[in-house]
Amino acid sequence: MSCVTIVYQDEMGGLQVRSKDGRRIEMNPCEGTLVVNVGDMLEAWSNGRLRSSEHRVVLKKPAYRFSLAFFRCFEDTKVVLASEEVVGEGNERVYRPFVCSDYLKFRETNEEGKFEKVGFTVKDFAGIDDISLPLQSPSSLSSLSQACKEWGFFLISDHGVSKELYNKVRSLSEYLFSLPVETKTKLGPLSSVKTYTPHCIASAFFESLRVSGPDFAASAQSSADVLFHHHNSEFSETLQEYGSKMTELSKKIVKIVLMTLGDDFENKFNDSEFNNCHGYLRINNYSPPQILEEEEEEVEGLGKHTDMSCVTIVYQDEMGGLQVRSKDGRWIEMNPCEGTLVVNVGDMLEAWSNGRLRSSEHRVVLKKPANRFSLAFFWCFEDEKVVLAPEAVVREGNERVYRPFVCSDYLKFRETNEEGKFEKVGFTVKDFAGINGR
Numbered sequence: 001m002s003c004v005t006i007v008y009q010d011e012m013g014g015l016q017v018r019s020k021d022g023r024r025i026e027m028n029p030c031e032g033t034l035v036v037n038v039g040d041m042l043e044a045w046s047n048g049r050l051r052s053s054e055h056r057v058v059l060k061k062p063a064y065r066f067s068l069a070f071f072r073c074f075e076d077t078k079v080v081l082a083s084e085e086v087v088g089e090g091n092e093r094v095y096r097p098f099v100c101s102d103y104l105k106f107r108e109t110n111e112e113g114k115f116e117k118v119g120f121t122v123k124d125f126a127g128i129d130d131i132s133l134p135l136q137s138p139s140s141l142s143s144l145s146q147a148c149k150e151w152g153f154f155l156i157s158d159h160g161v162s163k164e165l166y167n168k169v170r171s172l173s174e175y176l177f178s179l180p181v182e183t184k185t186k187l188g189p190l191s192s193v194k195t196y197t198p199h200c201i202a203s204a205f206f207e208s209l210r211v212s213g214p215d216f217a218a219s220a221q222s223s224a225d226v227l228f229h230h231h232n233s234e235f236s237e238t239l240q241e242y243g244s245k246m247t248e249l250s251k252k253i254v255k256i257v258l259m260t261l262g263d264d265f266e267n268k269f270n271d272s273e274f275n276n277c278h279g280y281l282r283i284n285n286y287s288p289p290q291i292l293e294e295e296e297e298e299v300e301g302l303g304k305h306t307d308m309s310c311v312t313i314v315y316q317d318e319m320g321g322l323q324v325r326s327k328d329g330r331w332i333e334m335n336p337c338e339g340t341l342v343v344n345v346g347d348m349l350e351a352w353s354n355g356r357l358r359s360s361e362h363r364v365v366l367k368k369p370a371n372r373f374s375l376a377f378f379w380c381f382e383d384e385k386v387v388l389a390p391e392a393v394v395r396e397g398n399e400r401v402y403r404p405f406v407c408s409d410y411l412k413f414r415e416t417n418e419e420g421k422f423e424k425v426g427f428t429v430k431d432f433a434g435i436n437g438r
């Protein structure tokens with residue numbers, strides 16, 4: 001939490017720094033040298049131009065390790081705010097101004113009074129919830145509530161999608177994306193089927209195939225019929241299985257998310273408001289340039305956006321690169337975690353909850369010259385639904401922050417603006433239906 005820290009470590013070693021791509025790098029002890037690191041105060045004061053890295057100490061031998069850490073800090077009353085000159089013209093601020101002591105308190109008092117809130121990352125807010133449990137305990141409900149409010153993202157485990165099913169979808173999809181461009185284009189935006197989004201619409205490195213429910217098999221088959229020479233039912237059967245699993249899971253997720261908004265809300269509102277929801281799947285294939293010039297270089301596979309859904313369920317492979325934007329404007333890595341799925345709140349639920357649930361901006365960055373594969377399942381209100389937060393959700397004394405709107409109008413707004421770009425990346429439901437510029 002310092003401006004700078006100076007560390008004297010003995011010969012035992014074990015101090016590790018986390019690299020930007022999430023690896024742990026050993027700071028090996030070196031006789032006669034001191035380790036200096038930038039702290040959070042300087043990171044914020046420099047508008048992120050100086051990096052306060054996560055680090056930790058691991059003990060590898062059954063022997064004492066001794067170190068001296070000296071923290072040079074701003075005074076408690078200091079308002080940390082990067083000067084215009086430091087931010088530089090044309091750059092956005094990535095930190096709001098704050099009083100030092102407030103940050104110290106935040107770190108000290110959160111998370112059950114733990115020591116300076118060790119390892120404060122998105123995952124601490126967005127703990128893994130076992131979806132197979134009825135999620136009744138107040139502690140898990142309150143951490144889910146916190147995750148939905150602060151981050152709009154959480155992880156679930158025990159979701160019932162086997163590794164085998166995922167691998168099957170993956171290998172069938174890999175084959176499909178490896179087909180010649182001319183073949184895939186037969187399903188492109190100018191075709192009658194329109195299930196394929198070619199490269200250079202969302203980004204130069206992104207292509208995707210859409211499979212729509214509730215009859216996922218029929219939708220997959222209509223693409224398969226165009227792509228594959230021989231009749232092949234494996235693709236449609238597999239996608240039917242995956243789509244049904246996601247549908248079931250989405251219904252459960254909506255229920256538990258409703259529980260975070262108020263007592264018995266899952267019974268009060270689930271049937272009346274969410275009964276006509278429908279889902280569609282996007283199979284995403286990211287292919288970065290084969291040479292990423294410098295080690296630090298990364299490219300955007302999918303630009304900053306919010307999802308238009310109520311909730312989205314993402315299965316990402318081991319490559320990583322999905323990043324969520326925190327409220328103070330930082331990009332936080334959603335590191336892949338074996339056996340878990342990423343769930344995020346979309347715009348429809350943000351508007352329906354009067355902003356109590358957050359639809360966060362997120363993006364995908366590609367850091368290695370290797371393909372990345374993901375499955376994103378979008379659970380949405382029906383097109384003709386009028387999205388309007390019920391009084392009980394808004395709660396007395398609060399203002400409405402969204403005007404009512406028809407779902408299809410929002411979808412049209414996102415699809416047709418900005419030179420017909422892919423779902424108008426960058427625009428959100430706030431731009432469309434927000435009241436008072438919110």
Ligand SMILES: O=C(O)CCC(=O)C(=O)O
Binds near residue numbers: 302307314316
């Ligand atoms: O590929 C991913 O991990 C996320 C994709 C995504 O955000 C989307 O398709 O909306």
Ligand SMILES: [Fe+2]
Binds near residue numbers: 305307312
């Ligand atoms: Fe998304």
